[in-house]
Amino acid sequence: MNTTYKVSKNYHKEIAENNFYYARSCIRQNFFPGSEVTFLKILKDDLNKTIYDDPHHTTCTGIGYHSDVVPFDTIQTVVARQFSLMSAQGLKNFVASCVTSFGMYIEITETWKHYPQQLEKIRTFLKKATGREFELPENIAHTSDIIYNNRMIIAGKMKFPLINHKTGEPLKIVDHIGCHYAKMFPEKGEGGAEFTQVLQGMIKAWGGQTVDYPERRHCCGFGFRQYLVQANRGYSLSNSKKKFESMKPYEPDAILTNCPGCAMFLDRWQYVMNEMEGKRYGKDNGFIPVFTYEEMAGLVLGYDPWDLGLQMHQIDVRPFLDKIGVKYDNDKMYKTKTGKTIGSYTPKQCK
Amino acid sequence: MELHEILKQDLRYREAVNACMNCGMCTSVCPAAEFSDYDPRILMNIIQNEDDEQIEELLKSDYIWLCGQCMSCKTRCPRNNVPGLLINVLRRYSQELGYFTESKRGRQQYNLHKVLNGNILNQGYCIIPESVKPELHPEQGPVWEWIFKNADDFYDRMGANLHKEGAGVLRKIDDQDLQELKNIFKETGADELQEKIEKFSEKKAEDLGYDTDSEEGMQQYFLDVFKGKI
Numbered sequence: 001m002n003t004t005y006k007v008s009k010n011y012h013k014e015i016a017e018n019n020f021y022y023a024r025s026c027i028r029q030n031f032f033p034g035s036e037v038t039f040l041k042i043l044k045d046d047l048n049k050t051i052y053d054d055p056h057h058t059t060c061t062g063i064g065y066h067s068d069v070v071p072f073d074t075i076q077t078v079v080a081r082q083f084s085l086m087s088a089q090g091l092k093n094f095v096a097s098c099v100t101s102f103g104m105y106i107e108i109t110e111t112w113k114h115y116p117q118q119l120e121k122i123r124t125f126l127k128k129a130t131g132r133e134f135e136l137p138e139n140i141a142h143t144s145d146i147i148y149n150n151r152m153i154i155a156g157k158m159k160f161p162l163i164n165h166k167t168g169e170p171l172k173i174v175d176h177i178g179c180h181y182a183k184m185f186p187e188k189g190e191g192g193a194e195f196t197q198v199l200q201g202m203i204k205a206w207g208g209q210t211v212d213y214p215e216r217r218h219c220c221g222f223g224f225r226q227y228l229v230q231a232n233r234g235y236s237l238s239n240s241k242k243k244f245e246s247m248k249p250y251e252p253d254a255i256l257t258n259c260p261g262c263a264m265f266l267d268r269w270q271y272v273m274n275e276m277e278g279k280r281y282g283k284d285n286g287f288i289p290v291f292t293y294e295e296m297a298g299l300v301l302g303y304d305p306w307d308l309g310l311q312m313h314q315i316d317v318r319p320f321l322d323k324i325g326v327k328y329d330n331d332k333m334y335k336t337k338t339g340k341t342i343g344s345y346t347p348k349q350c351k
Numbered sequence: 352m353e354l355h356e357i358l359k360q361d362l363r364y365r366e367a368v369n370a371c372m373n374c375g376m377c378t379s380v381c382p383a384a385e386f387s388d389y390d391p392r393i394l395m396n397i398i399q400n401e402d403d404e405q406i407e408e409l410l411k412s413d414y415i416w417l418c419g420q421c422m423s424c425k426t427r428c429p430r431n432n433v434p435g436l437l438i439n440v441l442r443r444y445s446q447e448l449g450y451f452t453e454s455k456r457g458r459q460q461y462n463l464h465k466v467l468n469g470n471i472l473n474q475g476y477c478i479i480p481e482s483v484k485p486e487l488h489p490e491q492g493p494v495w496e497w498i499f500k501n502a503d504d505f506y507d508r509m510g511a512n513l514h515k516e517g518a519g520v521l522r523k524i525d526d527q528d529l530q531e532l533k534n535i536f537k538e539t540g541a542d543e544l545q546e547k548i549e550k551f552s553e554k555k556a557e558d559l560g561y562d563t564d565s566e567e568g569m570q571q572y573f574l575d576v577f578k579g580k581i
Binding site: 024026027029030033034036037053054055056057058059061062063064065066067068069070071072073074076077078081103111114115118125126128129130132179180182183184186193194217218219221222223224225226228229230231232233234235237238239242268269271272307309311312313314335336337340342343344345346 | 361383387416446462475476492493496520531540544548579
């Protein structure tokens, strides 16, 4: 019996096909700006979709809410304002770039479903504060859902599959989903919380091999206040370390991530553990490169790695690029659009 | 009103507490339980007992501030309890009642309020590059120092629109949009929460001997709490 298939089939979510309203992510914009640029480019240029990039939406305040400095009524009203902006464009398919935001949009719309009086209260708050009204979205997706839904089209246009181009072997790629994608509302995540398929589906479609390592479902350790306050960061590091120890025996070629915070932590904590203890968790005592799904999609489609923003990673991605056969210009890594040098640093080497 | 009755007024309490049988499944998957003294099973037990003395002790302790909000407890609970959501309720009332300054970790709400609400209301984002200062974030490593020092060039290279008009990555949020955000904060109780965090934090700083009349005094309090010194 194929248990994974049965479970994931039970949690097959509905994902809209086209005409999206895009809500950006605070963390992804700061640490992976190239990923948001790439997502829009892939949707428009490679998938021929329509997506509205609105200058007027703001943070959803999700990090503030989970750090308990933004009240529940406040975040609900901010989310209602985002929906109002979407309604004003005549759109009904909301797409969030951030997993924390995605979780909040689901939690809030579910709350309104179960407590209609709360929805009316928020409508009143929004009207009084901004004069706005709103309609609920017909579909709420995370940006990874859209890439997942179109993974076979991307596979059809692939230039660099996730295969070692010298040996022909599929590359071993572990995934990390990000807790708020499916742990709170499993039916809203592709494959549910236990056997989440959203990233594994991409890896398989693009020629790679997935590994269901024991701590695949464990949190990266962001913890909101547990990272944001310096005194608490041991929590964050300890959780990432637990994951790295769990994936180490499988010698992964890369980590693929869903949530922008997780991508940053799994990259940065490898640097910290090496600095503190001299420990590395990749094959032959190397590091493990970490990618967002937008970066991975861009790479297989043949986008330039430095246009994707891969020079923003602390852990050097070039050994992975060498494995799949991507050609790159080392000098371009340090250049502005006009060719000016923006300084240099030495990335941590992966073996 | 009794404390446990006050907590029940929050609709999240009703969603979070559903006849917990104390099986401990939540604790078995909880990252905070693994790396600290936090135990969601015990938390649920205290709340269900409705013992106000114990609840007050909880609201004044480090305990409620140890949860990392991953919500793994939600997925696994056989009775659909959500200790992580209950934590949001407890933290809210710890701040409403001024109990948060009684614990080292509770006092960190001052840091979180200053940084996050400052960014949200002035910039429209929870985080902006300028707020991730390398000296306070050594874990960000040399790559972030490089980006931080060359932010204008770097974000431009990435196709971002850093602090400029129009759409795009890290664009400037215009004044009208920020004003709407501020109106929402005022209308929905966020301003009141901020005032309480500031008022109770200043009182605690004063009790601990900081010069709360000067900006430097509260800045020092901020840094000492942030680094875990007090």
